[in-house]
Amino acid sequence: xxxxxxxxxxLLFLTDEQLRKGIEAMFFAYRGFTADPDRIxxxxxxxxxxxxxxxxxxxxxxxxxxNLLTLLGVTKQSLNRVLRTLFEDGLVEARVGKTDKRExxxxxxxxxxxxxRALSDAQRARMRAAYRAAGPQAVQGFRTVLEAMMDxxxxxxxxxxxxxxx
Amino acid sequence: xxxxxxxxxxLLFLTDEQLRKGIEAMFFAYRGFTADPDRIxxxxxxxxxxxxxxxxxxxxxxxxxxNLLTLLGVTKQSLNRVLRTLFEDGLVEARVGKTDKRExxxxxxxxxxxxxRALSDAQRARMRAAYRAAGPQAVQGFRTVLEAMMDxxxxxxxxxxxxxxx
DNA sequence: CCGGGAATGTCAACAAGACTGACGTAGTTT
DNA sequence: AAACTACGTCAGTCTTGTTGACATTCCCGG
Numbered sequence: 001x002x003x004x005x006x007x008x009x010x011l012l013f014l015t016d017e018q019l020r021k022g023i024e025a026m027f028f029a030y031r032g033f034t035a036d037p038d039r040i041x042x043x044x045x046x047x048x049x050x051x052x053x054x055x056x057x058x059x060x061x062x063x064x065x066x067n068l069l070t071l072l073g074v075t076k077q078s079l080n081r082v083l084r085t086l087f088e089d090g091l092v093e094a095r096v097g098k099t100d101k102r103e104x105x106x107x108x109x110x111x112x113x114x115x116x117r118a119l120s121d122a123q124r125a126r127m128r129a130a131y132r133a134a135g136p137q138a139v140q141g142f143r144t145v146l147e148a149m150m151d152x153x154x155x156x157x158x159x160x161x162x163x164x165x166x
Numbered sequence: 167x168x169x170x171x172x173x174x175x176x177l178l179f180l181t182d183e184q185l186r187k188g189i190e191a192m193f194f195a196y197r198g199f200t201a202d203p204d205r206i207x208x209x210x211x212x213x214x215x216x217x218x219x220x221x222x223x224x225x226x227x228x229x230x231x232x233n234l235l236t237l238l239g240v241t242k243q244s245l246n247r248v249l250r251t252l253f254e255d256g257l258v259e260a261r262v263g264k265t266d267k268r269e270x271x272x273x274x275x276x277x278x279x280x281x282x283r284a285l286s287d288a289q290r291a292r293m294r295a296a297y298r299a300a301g302p303q304a305v306q307g308f309r310t311v312l313e314a315m316m317d318x319x320x321x322x323x324x325x326x327x328x329x330x331x332x
Numbered sequence: 333c334c335g336g337g338a339a340t341g342t343c344a345a346c347a348a349g350a351c352t353g354a355c356g357t358a359g360t361t362t
Numbered sequence: 363a364a365a366c367t368a369c370g371t372c373a374g375t376c377t378t379g380t381t382g383a384c385a386t387t388c389c390c391g392g
Binding site (some may be wrong): 014016019020021022023024025026027028029030031032033035052055059073120123124126127128129130131132133134135137138139140141142143144145146147148149150151154155157158 | 307311
Binding site (some may be wrong): 213 | 347348349350351352358359360
């Protein structure tokens with residue numbers, strides 16, 4: 001039995017206790033989520049900030065610095081420090097914009113793409129294992145709750161970049 | 167090829183694209199998740215680290231410094247800086263352990279509990295809104311995936327706090 | 333064509349929060 | 363008495379974020 005927490009369909013009984021568990025689940029899960037890439041990056045001169053930049057450049061090749069700035073939600077000074085090392089080490093290259101020559105469109109080099117693959121392989125492996133363990137319905141719910149938890153602005157960014165759903 | 171799709175029993179179509187969306191959902195959702203408490207804390211002399219300490223002390227009153235150390239996964243030097251300011255400002259108090267006098271059992275003061283309430287009210291409100299928007303099944307799936315994503319050690323910590331076990 | 337503003341880079345200074353390493357002190361266990 | 367444990371602390375480093383100020387290059391509207 002134990003239909004305790006949530007009514008099977010209609011109403012949600014949201015005790016503070018349940019919410020607290022959700023909060024702690026986010027905290028612990030996020031640690032796990034970042035653990036593998038962090039392990040790979042440690043020892044290199046890079047950190048989580050580099051990973052994030054590389055991720056989004058890989059995902060949207062040719063995006064501009066200010067696109068990336070908006071996605072990451074940091075200051076240009078902060079991002080620039082990261083990008084500079086990525087340029088210097090030949091992981092990322094910038095091509096001057098065709099229509100607007102002020103823009104620098106960012107692309108991964110082969111070397112950069114290789115690192116990206118290493119990082120996201122690790123992260124995807126964990127995500128895949130979690131998805132498999134939890135099952136399809138859980139995955140759907142997972143995504144739905146996460147989307148609902150984003151700030152409206154961030155959600156717009158996220159959805160705007162998605163190809164499939166509305 | 168194209169065998170990357172289905173899991174053993176279910177129809178788990180796990181394309182890299184889908185996994186990438188899950189990864190980004192975690193990234194954006196975590197930003198939203200921490201945004202409200204961060205806003206409250208900004209301007210005070212506190213940060214996210216203080217929030218985390220306060221959260222777990224509230225959750226398990228009387229826990230020791232090393233308990234907290236394990237939960238947070240940081241070094242004692244790092245935690246100590248945080249705890250010191252919380253002691254000085256009278257938000258947390260330490261009581262010498264009864265059986266083992268080396269231990270300092272941590273408790274929130276009234277003032278500390280008030281801040282905890284302010285912080286977690288904000289965070290719970292967001293979590294509640296997300297849960298409501300997503301529905302009960304989604305909530306179940308959300309928690310299931312997050313648990314599966316934790317490191318085994320972290321999951322033990324997390325579960326250990328749910329059901330009281332040694 | 334000129335000037336405002338946008339996109340970008342860069343210098344400098346600073347802060348939070350993590351880390352390592354070393355050392356000290358009180359209390360507990362063997 | 364020695365060894366180990368729980369905790370605190372000093373000192374230094376690193377990453378990643380912040381503000382503020384200023385320069386350059388370029389687009390576009392008047």
